[in-house]
Amino acid sequence: MISIFKVFNPLNVLWLAILMFILRIGYVAQVPDKLEFTFVEPFARLLVPVSYEYAFSPMANVFLAGVLILAQALLLNYLVNHFNLLGKPTFLPSLMYVTLTSLFSPFMMLSAPLICNFLVIWMLFKLFSFYKGDDAKSTAFDLGMIVAIGSIIYLPYVYLFLAIWIALIIFKPFNWREWVSGILGYFTVFFFFAVFYYLNNKLGNFYHIWAPLGTRFPNSININYYNYLVLVPVVLIIVLYFFKLQQNYYKSYVQVRKSFQLLFFIFLIGGLSFYVKSEFNLNHFLLCAVPAAVFFSYYFINANIRWLYESLYLLLLISIIYFQFNTF
Template sequence: MINIFKAFNPLNVLWLAILVFILRLGYIIEAPDKLQFVFVEPFARLLLPVGYEYAFSPVENVCIAAILVLAQALLLNFLVNKYNLLGRSTFLPSLMYVTVTALFPQFLVLSAPLICNFLLIWMLFKLFSFYKGEDAKSTAYDLGMIVALGSIIYLPYIYLFLSIWIGLVIFKPFNWREWISGILGYITVFFFFAVYYYLTNHLHSFYQIWAPLGTKFPNSINIKYLNYLVLIPVIILIGLFLYSFQQNYYKSYVQVRKSYQLLFFIFLIGGLSFYVKSRFNLQHFLLCAVPVAVCISYYFAYATRKWLYESLYLLLLISVIYFQFNTF
């Protein structure tokens, strides 16, 4: 299967669509009676006064989520090929994204982090453009607005504001105006939000929006470790990526090296910001799917032993499907 997606063939879109369905078939068969979909944070419910949480049946919920994942996979594939992150045009990023976003049953349904991945991919287009752009002030301003929009949908997304400054550090010489532009972009969105709160006599609640950010980082998390065995193939593939990337590091373009540095920090930010929510939820880690998918794609793009990389992907695929039917 890897060899099929190594080629930049438009027919791979059809194979992707089939794979998206196969990876969700197990969950559809055993779907619960109801699935809740929370699109925005509680503080933004004033903007959506209608009840929508149970508007979709479980099957509709999963199918809509699948369509969104397919769209995100194609966008990510376009991004990676546009900035030549793999050194060649392939469909591997889309394949890996579709696979990674099916790792856990919680990933297969509509959720705020899934919606935010559209914003994350949009941000990456703009962040990668820092490298060749002379003036990044307007881009940083746009990025600040995107982060603000993401914060309204899913509050932990606010921490991805750090990726703007990290991107400026990695790609650009220091310019304080560019750093301030991101803040102004973020403030712009919430300024209008504050005005709306004021006009609806809810201004006293506006100051409580950021209260969850003060949540103490947990010392421990109660999880069933057997349910996370599906991550073993992913960890192996990330290890192989690190080895492969290290081998090719000085052969790569400077922009490519810097881009992977940025993806690493986005992975860290996405992973560590889970604490904002009082209840631990695996859906949050969908924010890590984009950088993980790109990194795994890099290994497969440069892997030479067919039996090894095909076996590893098959192991990953079997693990995903197996753990959809078996939880411990």
């Protein structure tokens, strides 16, 4: 499987669609009677004055989520190849993204974090352009607006604003105007949002939008660890990725090294921002799928022992399908 996707072949899109269907068979077989889809935060509900939460049947919900994931996989693949992050054209990023977005059942339905992954990919296009851009002020302003839009869809996305400043530190010499441009872009969107609140006589509630950001980081989380055994091969691949990255780090171009540094911070920000939502939901970690797919791709594109990396990926596929049919 890995060897097929290592080659940049347009026919791999077909194989990708078939694999995505296979990885969702277990969930489709026992899909719930109702699936809720909420694509804006409650504070932005005024923007969508119609009832839409159950507008799609469960099967339509899963199908549309699959279409979005396939589109995101192809966009991510284009991003990685465009910036030459893996050293040669390949279809591995799309394969890894489709695989990672099949890990848990909440990943396979329509959700706000899934919509936000389009914004994550869009941000990466702009963030990576910092390296060769002479003036990053307009790009930082655009990125601030993207984060603001993402915050309206899914509030924890606001923490990805840090990725703008981190990218400026990694790619550019310090320029306070570029740092301020991102803030201006963010508040431009919310200025118009405040006007909308004012026109609807709700300006007094505007400051409540950011109240959840004051939530304390939880001391503990009650989870059934057996349901997360599927992550064992994921963790193993991540560890192998870091070993490969360490071996090849100084052999890579400077832009590639800096890009992987940024992806690591985005991965951390996406993972650690889960606590903002009062109700813990696994679909939050879809925000980590984009950088994680690039990490996985890096390992598999550089792995030399074919039986090992093919077996490791097969183990991951088997684990995903097995845990869809077996819960503890």
